[in-house]
Amino acid sequence: MSALYSIAEIRQIEHAAQAELPSYTLMQRAGEACARRALSLVAGDDDVHVLVLAGPGNNGGDALEAAHYLSQFELQVAVALHADEGKQPEDARKALQRARESEVEFLDVADAAHLTHKRWTLVIDGLFGIGQTRPIGGKLRACVDYVNSLRCPVLAIDIASGLSADTGAIVGGAGCMAVRATHTLSFIGDKPGMYTCDGQDFSGEIVIDNLDIDEKHLPAPHAQLNELALFASALKPRAGNTHKGSYGDVIVVGGAHGMGGAPVLAARMAAHAGSGRVFIAFVDDAPAYDSVHPELMMRQADRVEFGAASVVVGPGLGTSRHAHDVLSRALDAHGRIVIDADALNMIAAEPGLQHKLQSRPQHTSIITPHPLEAARLLDVTTVEIQNDRPAAARLLARHFKSIAILKGAGTVIAFPDGDIVINATGNPALSTAGTGDVLSGLCGALLAQGWPTTLAALAAVWMHGKAADQLVDLGIGPVGLTASEVIPAVRTLLNQIIRDHAR
Numbered sequence: 001m002s003a004l005y006s007i008a009e010i011r012q013i014e015h016a017a018q019a020e021l022p023s024y025t026l027m028q029r030a031g032e033a034c035a036r037r038a039l040s041l042v043a044g045d046d047d048v049h050v051l052v053l054a055g056p057g058n059n060g061g062d063a064l065e066a067a068h069y070l071s072q073f074e075l076q077v078a079v080a081l082h083a084d085e086g087k088q089p090e091d092a093r094k095a096l097q098r099a100r101e102s103e104v105e106f107l108d109v110a111d112a113a114h115l116t117h118k119r120w121t122l123v124i125d126g127l128f129g130i131g132q133t134r135p136i137g138g139k140l141r142a143c144v145d146y147v148n149s150l151r152c153p154v155l156a157i158d159i160a161s162g163l164s165a166d167t168g169a170i171v172g173g174a175g176c177m178a179v180r181a182t183h184t185l186s187f188i189g190d191k192p193g194m195y196t197c198d199g200q201d202f203s204g205e206i207v208i209d210n211l212d213i214d215e216k217h218l219p220a221p222h223a224q225l226n227e228l229a230l231f232a233s234a235l236k237p238r239a240g241n242t243h244k245g246s247y248g249d250v251i252v253v254g255g256a257h258g259m260g261g262a263p264v265l266a267a268r269m270a271a272h273a274g275s276g277r278v279f280i281a282f283v284d285d286a287p288a289y290d291s292v293h294p295e296l297m298m299r300q301a302d303r304v305e306f307g308a309a310s311v312v313v314g315p316g317l318g319t320s321r322h323a324h325d326v327l328s329r330a331l332d333a334h335g336r337i338v339i340d341a342d343a344l345n346m347i348a349a350e351p352g353l354q355h356k357l358q359s360r361p362q363h364t365s366i367i368t369p370h371p372l373e374a375a376r377l378l379d380v381t382t383v384e385i386q387n388d389r390p391a392a393a394r395l396l397a398r399h400f401k402s403i404a405i406l407k408g409a410g411t412v413i414a415f416p417d418g419d420i421v422i423n424a425t426g427n428p429a430l431s432t433a434g435t436g437d438v439l440s441g442l443c444g445a446l447l448a449q450g451w452p453t454t455l456a457a458l459a460a461v462w463m464h465g466k467a468a469d470q471l472v473d474l475g476i477g478p479v480g481l482t483a484s485e486v487i488p489a490v491r492t493l494l495n496q497i498i499r500d501h502a503r
Helices: 007-018 025-042 058-070 090-100 139-149 199-203 261-272 321-332 341-349 351-358 371-378 382-387 389-400 435-448 453-473 483-502
Strands: 049-054 076-081 104-108 122-126 154-157 183-187 205-209 223-225 249-254 277-282 297-300 310-313 337-339 365-367 403-406 412-414 420-422
Touching: 007 025, 025 058, 025 090, 025 122, 025 154, 025 183, 025 205, 049 058, 049 139, 058 076, 058 090, 058 122, 058 154, 090 104, 249 261, 249 321, 249 341, 249 435, 261 277, 261 435, 261 483, 310 321, 310 435, 321 341, 321 351, 337 341, 337 435, 341 351, 341 371, 341 435, 351 389, 365 389, 365 453, 371 382, 371 389, 382 389, 389 403, 389 412, 389 420, 403 453, 412 453, 435 453, 435 483, 453 483
Parallel strands: 049 076, 049 122, 076 104, 122 154, 154 183, 183 205, 223 420, 249 277, 249 310, 277 297, 310 337, 337 365, 365 403
Antiparallel strands: 403 412, 412 420
């Protein structure tokens, strides 16, 4: 299990470990770990020049300790110190003393000209750690801007300066900045902010060093990274003595005038992901058949009986009175339901529909909003959603008594009990129309085949992103990838992981 720890939890672990260790031990371990990681990044280079940015707190102390260790090798190490020495924590002052006694050059971080006089092989970012609450400002902005312009590796200590460890948003919001690390060496445990919102763009390759802290100090996590192991128990090869009735029905509800493509995408994905039968219930006139996939069955939404089928409602649904009435019936249905797109917008606008969703039996509902839809559901702005995606997802799940899949960079899957899972698969290729419909169809297909609702949500999000990653690896995207191309890629991936799991 890849646990994710909040800032408060990391502090709790750190304090418990320090109570059992001699002072300065954790900073020495952190400095040594950083030096080892730095050496691995410059291995094979000649005439190595390392720029170490050291801030005022213990993160800066870790950087100074790393500079001390690095100076013992045949490297040119320079430290740009941004700290009032009289206000540094005790351990950081000791690290500064050790660095000053080493073969380390000290530069003026406030004078950008002092930083640009060499060609740096590596930059180590130890300006601010997980406790940063104020945006990077003043002369430090020029320093960070300079670092972000470099082509060399940038190693962030614990987390990239300017990035919130809890939320993944840039500290201070719009117009503020963070160090764009190519590598992050994070201590004690993984942090949610490195995987969602801006975290993926600013963290680079992430390595965790637990600083040899005893596992007894680790609390039970309330967040973790999505991975195949979380849903592998549901991956089962198909028995020979089965038929279409063994794999369930999916009914995709949508298709208002001019928006018929959305439910078709969801339905095609449901068929490719193994549903026994797939119906599309159109709120507008239904076409006779899908010429690409004639096995999909077309119906009029007001004549469909939902029964025990898995329902995907919302793709291209529109917000007409007719669409509202169909959604109301779908929420009353006995089967499990995936709610997306226009269905979410109508629920956001009407308390009666909200009550129907909240009253559904436990573990029967999945909602899949993007940030704007989430903002409507919670009556806030999109900026507020993005400023704390984990908190927004938790609130959605708790308020609507559903599993909430908050889509976006680092999709957050939240559960009504407050636990979250952050997904690290996927890439900007998915930033195109229709990929959300594909995701909802995939969720519906897994539900129809009897997957537990929790595992279906986790698997659908992971496979949706992983398939896009594999397509990009093949040169198909990220620019210009279409939602239709994701569908067969998901099918290939699903069969692959079932085969691998069966071995």
